[in-house]
Amino acid sequence: MPVRRGIVVAVTTIRATVLHTPSPDRLDVLVDQAIEIDDTGRIERIGAAGPDAHADVVLPDDTVIVPGFVDTHLHAPQWPQLGTALDLPLDQWLFEYTFPLEARFADLEFARQVWDHMVPSLLRHGTTTVTYYASIHEAATTALAETCARLGQRAFVGRCAMDHPDGTPEWYRDPSPEASIAASARSIDEIRAIGSQLVQPIITPRFIPACTDEALTGLAALAADTDTLIQTHCSEGDWEHGHVLERCGVTDAHALDRFGLMREHTVLAHATHLDDTDRALIAQRGAGVAHCPLSNVYFSERAFSARAAIEAGVRVGLGTDIAGGPSPSLFAQCGHAMVAGRRRVDEGEADARVDTTTAFWMATAGGADLLGVDAGVIEAGRWFDAVAIRLPDQVVPDGDWASRFERLVRLATPNDIRSVWVAGRQVV
Numbered sequence: 001m002p003v004r005r006g007i008v009v010a011v012t013t014i015r016a017t018v019l020h021t022p023s024p025d026r027l028d029v030l031v032d033q034a035i036e037i038d039d040t041g042r043i044e045r046i047g048a049a050g051p052d053a054h055a056d057v058v059l060p061d062d063t064v065i066v067p068g069f070v071d072t073h074l075h076a077p078q079w080p081q082l083g084t085a086l087d088l089p090l091d092q093w094l095f096e097y098t099f100p101l102e103a104r105f106a107d108l109e110f111a112r113q114v115w116d117h118m119v120p121s122l123l124r125h126g127t128t129t130v131t132y133y134a135s136i137h138e139a140a141t142t143a144l145a146e147t148c149a150r151l152g153q154r155a156f157v158g159r160c161a162m163d164h165p166d167g168t169p170e171w172y173r174d175p176s177p178e179a180s181i182a183a184s185a186r187s188i189d190e191i192r193a194i195g196s197q198l199v200q201p202i203i204t205p206r207f208i209p210a211c212t213d214e215a216l217t218g219l220a221a222l223a224a225d226t227d228t229l230i231q232t233h234c235s236e237g238d239w240e241h242g243h244v245l246e247r248c249g250v251t252d253a254h255a256l257d258r259f260g261l262m263r264e265h266t267v268l269a270h271a272t273h274l275d276d277t278d279r280a281l282i283a284q285r286g287a288g289v290a291h292c293p294l295s296n297v298y299f300s301e302r303a304f305s306a307r308a309a310i311e312a313g314v315r316v317g318l319g320t321d322i323a324g325g326p327s328p329s330l331f332a333q334c335g336h337a338m339v340a341g342r343r344r345v346d347e348g349e350a351d352a353r354v355d356t357t358t359a360f361w362m363a364t365a366g367g368a369d370l371l372g373v374d375a376g377v378i379e380a381g382r383w384f385d386a387v388a389i390r391l392p393d394q395v396v397p398d399g400d401w402a403s404r405f406e407r408l409v410r411l412a413t414p415n416d417i418r419s420v421w422v423a424g425r426q427v428v
Contacts, residue, residue: 068128073319288315
């Protein structure tokens, strides 16, 4: 057993073939590996398994290990709304369907019932890390963080701050900028008091149309004072993009920067209307984009250029945008990301294609990097956040690994997932 500072560290060894994407253009296939996981949940060592190597778990030949999926944008209180009213414009969808549903999370028992259904469902889809928007309610937000900690999902949980009288309904908003900031501060303390290494708070101004300037500035100061990450929406569609240009006189990215919200690892959802100066600013600040390719079809009026963002040095992960996206599967989002790239090509951006490797990288290593999480790749020193998944029947055994990987990403379903681990703990 390994020894650290005189302490013997227990190790679990899993023997399997590993597929992962350490960079947007690189697929690594590590055949028949012995993965040693220490009792903190980190990978102690990974290397080729000898013929007589000991292993606590030996996966069959038709099952491989991949990194756990990272969902960088998900509206938790919209879980009961999956698949509904997606024919409507964004503002109408929010005011007629979404805000009334989110207001119900004032009922803590209702919230707990939803969380107890949602978190296990996501884990069964192989989603080991999620960046959650909660509702405006502190108790429901804390309950979501507690559920993630209890069930073993890595999560960033944010109470949704929204106080603008023009951008929110009277019956679902914070009563003032001061109240919005204070409630967010209390939520940070409550989530940290849970004491879970897996669950962290994240400051969550919904987007500029839903927040006053005073709230946005105050939330940025709160983030700096408490060393807390930030998530918000950025240039999601014509409506939001136009609102910010008219109100602030600059694009969404530059407005968020003026408010102080564009920081290291800030998560900007959608960002479909970025220009070159926006991308340069986001990269300079160390922020990034939660690319939500399917919900962008419904609400953003254009596809996000993932390739242009990556080449500009912008961090990029994938998000389901539940319930703007009707599926919790990041496998599905990989396919949609490839379609979005093709759409950008059709619109005249010649180098916009996204292949399977890049899409899978966004769903794993890219998302982990966006959030600053030491996961997304199966290598020594990182958390063992991983999924054991059976190669689909359509994958012929004698196919080359690049072909098998591509078909795995495009054809696998949750029924093919055999096990899920977060920080070395088996949660599925």
